[in-house]
Amino acid sequence: MSITTPRTSRRTVIRTTLWTAPAVSVVATAPAWAASTGTSVAMARRTPTTASARAFDPGQAQGVSVVVTNPSDGSPVVGRAVTFTLATPAPTWLRLVDSAGVAVTSVVVASDARGVATAPVLVVGVAGGTTADVVASLSDPSGTVSPVSWSFAQAARGLSPSGPVGTAGRFTGAYADGRAFTWGTQTEGQLGVGSSASIAYLPAAVSATAPSTLAGRDVVSLAAGDEHMLALTADGTVHGWGRSTYGQLGNGTATSNLVPGSVSTAQGSSLAGRTVTAIAVGAFFSLALASDGTVHAWGRNSDSQLGDGTTDSRSLPVQVGTMVGSSLEGRRIVAIAAGNGHSLALDADGNLHSWGRNSSGVLGQGTVGGSRAVPALVSSTPGTQAGVSAVAAGANYTLALAVDGTVHAWGTNAQGQLGSSATLGGTLSVPTPVATTGSSSLAGKAVVAIAGGQQHALAVASDGTLHSWGANGASQLGWGGTTNQGLPGAVATGSPSSLAGRTIVAASGMRSTSFALAADGTFHSWGSDANGERADGDGVSSGATPTQIVGIG
Secondary structure (H helix, E strand, O other), X not given: OOOOOOOOOOOHHHOOOOOOOOOXXXXXXXXXXXXXXXXXXXXXEEEXXXXXXXXXXXXXXXXXXEXXXXXXXXXXXXXXXXXXXXXXXXXXXXXXXXXXXXXXXXXXXXXXXXXXXXXXXXXXXOXXXXXXXXXXXXXXXXXXXXXXXXXXXXXXXXXXXXXOOXXXXXXXXXXXXXXXXXXXXXXXXXXXXXXXXXXXXXXXXXXXXXXXXXXXXXXXXXXXXXXXXXXXXXXXXXXXXXXOOOOOOOOOOOOOEEEEEEOOOOOOOOOOOOOEEEEEEOOOEEEEEEOOXXXXXXXXXXXXXXXXXXXXXXXXXXXOOOOOOOOOOOOOEEEEEEOOOEEEEEEOOOOEEEEEEOHHHOOOOOOOOOEEEEXXXXXXXXXXXXXXXXXXXXXXXXXXXXXXXXXXXXXXXXOOOOOOOOOOOOEEEXXXXXXXXXXXXXXXXXXXXXXXOOOEEEEEEOOOOEEEEEOOOOOOOOOOOOOOEEEEEEOOOOOOOOOOOOOEEEEEEOOOEEEEEEOOOOEEEEEOOOOOOOOOOOOOOOEEEEEEEOOOO
């Protein structure tokens, strides 16, 4: 993986950033009393609960946390500075995120009212079989507080983001142990199984024998669009299948594929000579993030969602504009996302950028309507100005996870997908906090991962619970009823929910169905099953109760 040094910014002047390993930078200074106080404390691992931890898809944030207590009575210790550090030499594929949204190798976090100190962790590349160790330590005069550590390996299992999946092809997928699986309805071969059979009611293995270009390769990430899918493999190459009317498979043609084929890296493709570390798929277009921090796009471009300054569709990858006038000029990107007709990029300084169609203010730049042909900064608001650690998109709305564990949303709120008020309707053109007070189930919780369904949103909290809001016509929120909800509610974990007793680590949503991945490696679904979306074998069991998916892996 090629690593280069980013531009110097107002934030990177005083911080070691994502790309300057292996030096360690402390981005906050412990208060003077931290070293002089005689109070003995205890520190324990909180999340993940075990020393062996899993890091998920490139571009996805999650968190590590400890709890600091008084050993005499177990009461929380507030304001104690905990240092989280990536062990030297720092890996190229994992970083911590500081309070300004900068990707770093070391960060100091003060324990909150619960005694909890949390540091966001961001996957910024493909591990290639290497592990990454994160150590939490604190200064204590008694000398009795042992450091707490986690050893991260890139997860062998993950879900496909599926927010842009529309009416024509209700399908999605997951990967396990290097293999890709899909299910649901196909119209253009988007299941990738080598046949045109219309529905798969159970997970089906994506073709991985010749002529499939997945033969001999391990899948580490998936992304689903309206009628096509991409896979990222451990060697940093991208593969696509399904519809290619607009060139969204990136192979230089408009021909649909029933099995995976390579996205071009030949001369004429902007991916020539580059290694890809993350992928995203919109409605009929595709995005890829390269290890040098550049973004590349191909497919439909009617609303400038490719970000190259034109409205010309492309069947080969082109680099998203970094020219003068583009907010990406001089920036290194660490995560990407795509909606129906808009694209997003998160840079190493914690800033968000957007381009493409701006219906409902989905670009987050303070205006509604029109489109933007080159990237521009998403408006900074009090909730996001400290920095963003992850981004996700639905059809016509956007989600951002701030470094403080709060979620912010903008775009259409027709079904309550912005999560900011019990009152549905309207639009918001700048990032607005998802509610964490009153009846919101996110009250008192820190979010570590986000996902966008077509018109509903999901958030994983640091305690392993899952929360949802927005469209609910098929019970895709997973907490009862079929009424759209404008405030977050907790997905059911009581019997007979298959989530009972399980810790959730990742989630995804499509048109009217939701999915969760638990820490024990099991997959779960709820919501609409009219077209095999739940992968439960019958295609009729729509409902709010999560059930386990079998047959993946």
